[in-house]
Amino acid sequence: VQLQASGGGLVQAGGSLRLSCAASGRTFSNYAMGWFRQAPGKEREFVAAISWSGGTTHYADFVKGRFTISRDNAKNTVYLQMNSLKPEDTAVYYCAAPTENRSWYPVTGYEYWGQGTQVTVSS
Secondary structure: OEEEEEOOEEEEOOOOEEEEEEEEOOOHHHOOEEEEEEOOOOOOEEEEEEOOOOOOEEEOHHHOOOEEEEEEOOOOEEEEEEOOOOHHHOEEEEEEEEOOOOOOOOOOOEEEEOOOEEEEEEO
16 A cells, blocks of 8 residues: 655645645555644644545544545545644644555554655744
8 A cells, every 4th residue: 555645835824735645555445544743753643534435534623623634536535625724733744544444443543654744834
């Protein structure tokens, strides 16, 4: 399984970015997908997850109402739309995929990770 994240960059506080993660190597539509982030000096933390069908989502409290996860199974891609960005959102963002198909453990169980994309929010 290969995951390729993109879309990061430098944005001012209050701005928006959309991250993309292209997946390959297995049937994308059978697996949930997640986004995580890691800020300098901090542990990696869960951001958002979406079920294999896209019908169920789960968010960390600190992004609710600002970030939206979605997927396009025809394009084997998952997205993270980030609005109202804050300086504390600055981190490397990773997409991740679980081992087990048609499972829903939104915060845990991820085995495959993309290379990460840097998001920097200036104040």
